Amino acid sequence: xxxxxxxVIVVVTALAFDxxxxxxxxxxxxxxxxxxxxxxxxxxxxxxxxxxxxxxxISLKVAATVGSGIVDSAAVTTTVVFAGLIGAIAWNLAxxxxxLPSSSSHALIxxxxxxxxxxxxxxxxxxxxxxxxxxxxxxxxxxxxxxxAASTIGVIYRMVGSLRPGPVNRGYRLGQIVSGSMFSLAxxxxxAQKTMGIITLALIAHGNLPANSFDVPVWVIVSSATAIALxxxxxxxxxxxxxxxxxxxxxxxxxxxxxxxxxxxxxxASHLGFPLxxxxxxxGGVMGAGAAKRLSAVRWGxxxxxxxxxxxxxxxxxxxxxxxxxxxxxxxxxxxxxLVVALGLVALLIAVLVRRFAQQRVAAxx
Amino acid sequence: MIAxxxxxxxxxxxxxxxxxxxxxxxxxxxxxxxxxxxxDCRRNRRSGSATAYxxxxxxxxxxFLGIAVFGIVVITAK
Numbered sequence: 001x002x003x004x005x006x007x008v009i010v011v012v013t014a015l016a017f018d019x020x021x022x023x024x025x026x027x028x029x030x031x032x033x034x035x036x037x038x039x040x041x042x043x044x045x046x047x048x049x050x051x052x053x054x055x056x057x058i059s060l061k062v063a064a065t066v067g068s069g070i071v072d073s074a075a076v077t078t079t080v081v082f083a084g085l086i087g088a089i090a091w092n093l094a095x096x097x098x099x100l101p102s103s104s105s106h107a108l109i110x111x112x113x114x115x116x117x118x119x120x121x122x123x124x125x126x127x128x129x130x131x132x133x134x135x136x137x138x139x140x141x142x143x144x145x146x147x148x149a150a151s152t153i154g155v156i157y158r159m160v161g162s163l164r165p166g167p168v169n170r171g172y173r174l175g176q177i178v179s180g181s182m183f184s185l186a187x188x189x190x191x192a193q194k195t196m197g198i199i200t201l202a203l204i205a206h207g208n209l210p211a212n213s214f215d216v217p218v219w220v221i222v223s224s225a226t227a228i229a230l231x232x233x234x235x236x237x238x239x240x241x242x243x244x245x246x247x248x249x250x251x252x253x254x255x256x257x258x259x260x261x262x263x264x265x266x267x268x269a270s271h272l273g274f275p276l277x278x279x280x281x282x283x284g285g286v287m288g289a290g291a292a293k294r295l296s297a298v299r300w301g302x303x304x305x306x307x308x309x310x311x312x313x314x315x316x317x318x319x320x321x322x323x324x325x326x327x328x329x330x331x332x333x334x335x336x337x338x339l340v341v342a343l344g345l346v347a348l349l350i351a352v353l354v355r356r357f358a359q360q361r362v363a364a365x366x
Numbered sequence: 367m368i369a370x371x372x373x374x375x376x377x378x379x380x381x382x383x384x385x386x387x388x389x390x391x392x393x394x395x396x397x398x399x400x401x402x403x404x405x406d407c408r409r410n411r412r413s414g415s416a417t418a419y420x421x422x423x424x425x426x427x428x429x430f431l432g433i434a435v436f437g438i439v440v441i442t443a444k
Contacts, residue, residue: 058442136376144380148387155388159395163402171398178430179390182437189441256394261387267437268383272375 003206005335006078009342010202013085015227018195020092021104022052022231025191027239028101028278029183032255032286035244038173039180041235047177048184049233055188056196056225070109070133071116075124078202079328080115082338085198086345087111087321091313099238099246100309103277108194109134110317118322118329133275134314141276142284142307145265149288153257157293160253172252179259186266187278188228195224243283246302248290258285280310390433396426 029051030044039047088107095102109130116124160168199220203209209217248254262278262285269276283306290298328337400423407416 055441132372140376140379144383148384151384152387152391156391156395159392160398163399167402167405168398171401172394175394178434182434182441185438186441257391260390260394263437264386264390264433265383267440268386269379271440272379272382274375274379 003078003335006082006338007202007206007208009335009338010078010082010085011199013082013089013342014195014198014202015223017085017089017092017104017108017198018192018224018227019231019234020089020096021191021195022049022228023234023236024092024096024102024104024231024239025187025279026232026235027243028282029180029187030235031240031242031244031282032250032259033173033176033180034240035250036173036176036252036255038176038252038255041240044180045233045235047181049229051181051184052188052192052232053225053229055185055190056192056228057221058185058189069129070126071112072120072124072126075116075120076112076201076205077119078205079333079338080112080119080325081198081202082341083115083118083325083328084108084111084113084321086324086341087114087317087319090320091317094316095309095313096236096238098305098309099242100306101239101243101279101283102306102309102313103138103279104191105194105277106134106138106310106313107317110314111321113314114318114321114323115325117318118325130314137269137274137276138280138310141265141269141280142287142310144276145262145281145284146288146291148265149258149261149285150292152261153254153289153292156253156257169252172256175256176252176259179256179263182263182267183259183278183282184232186263186270188225190270190275190278192224192228195227196220199224242302242306243286247283247286247299247306248297250286250289254289254293258282258289261285261288386433390430393426393430393433397423397430399423400426 026045026048029048030039030041033039034041034044085108088104088111091102091107091110092104113125113130196216200209200214200216203217203220204211204214209215244250250258259282262281265281265285266276266278283303287298287303324341327341331337331340400419400421404416404419404423407413407419
């Protein structure tokens with residue numbers, strides 16, 4: 001009975017993470033398109049949500065690799081997964097509140113590292129795996145996207161600089177629909193599968209699925225695809241504003257260069273088996289497209305805040321994951337700990353929402 | 367820790383991504399150049415040039431769509 005309760009809590013928490021992943025990362029695909037008016041905000045989030053949903057059904061290979069090579073699989077229990085997910089959700093919500101784009105995948109990895117460390121000590125952590133899967137891609141992705149987007153916009157301005165701006169802008173807006181769609185599809189394929197992988201691991205650990213094969217049940221695929229699509233449709237508008245207009249004020253050619261170069265970098269990396277964060281790539285691409293026109297066009301203060309959030313993502317999610325694991329352990333090894341923590345977090349969220357609603361009513365009355 | 371970094375793959379990623387990114391930008395820019403110039407030529411009654419620019423935009427559009435389809439293949443094969 002107790003393990004059934006933990007399983008239900010882990011599944012619900014994993015879907016909640018998937019939802020935050022969707023609304024946190026909506027900006028990656030649509031921020032530049034909305035900013036340059038290539039698409040209306042409502043159309044952009046709807047298109048991105050549909051493509052994220054479709055992308056989740058395309059392949060299941062990523063689902064089988066969640067957490068592998070980073071934490072010792074023997075150290076992964078349902079409570080470790082729960083604590084890791086809470087670490088990732090908390091960091092996603094904090095960065096969304098601050099309007100900062102950060103990698104949901106790195107937050108998830110950080111949360112799992114922290115909770116596994118708290119459960120089994122340093123021997124549960126594979127440092128080489130962290131370097132290869134997190135640190136090197138985190139350094140490469142924004143720099144590469146910056147250089148490629150800067151080179152691309154340089155070439156674009158040389159090619160179309162003498163043409164009438166009206167049709168040129170309309171053309172690049174159309175191009176952004178294609179590049180934005182590619183980003184959304186790639187995001188759905190990649191990120192929804194992480195949730196599928198986590199739920200499937202929990203089902204295997206609970207004995208609902210055989211351990212010798214990694215078959216993702218259909219209900220897991222459908223629920224994960226739905227959660228990420230709903231999150232995408234809700235849209236993390238604070239982050240969309242940051243990526244779309246606070247880093248640089250971009251024209252349609254810059255938006256296309258950032259998004260097109262970003263999609264090319266993500267897909268090339270994917271093809272070579274070198275997974276990069278779409279958040280890091282699009283942010284680097286936007287900065288590159290702005291800096292190539294004029295260095296002072298980039299608001300480097302905003303860019304610095306974003307880079308700082310990236311550096312903090314892994315340790316912050318790890319600390320929260322470890323703390324949540326510690327809280328759960330204080331109630332013993334059964335379902336009581338995760339249940340108390342989950343109910344406490346739901347109560348906290350409701351309190352924040354009620355307070356915000358009350359503040360809005362007061363402001364409206366004044 | 368250094369052993370965890372595959373330098374060869376990293377170098378391949380850098381040049382291949384740069385090439386792909388610039389190719390996307392160039393192909394789509396050629397589509398726009400072809401369409402805009404063809405329209406200008408038609409207005410000035412230069413039908414030969416208009417046809418040539420229209421052909422350029424069609425070829426560039428096919429190349430751009432080819433890159434997009436390759437991208438989808440990469441996504442689905444992941």
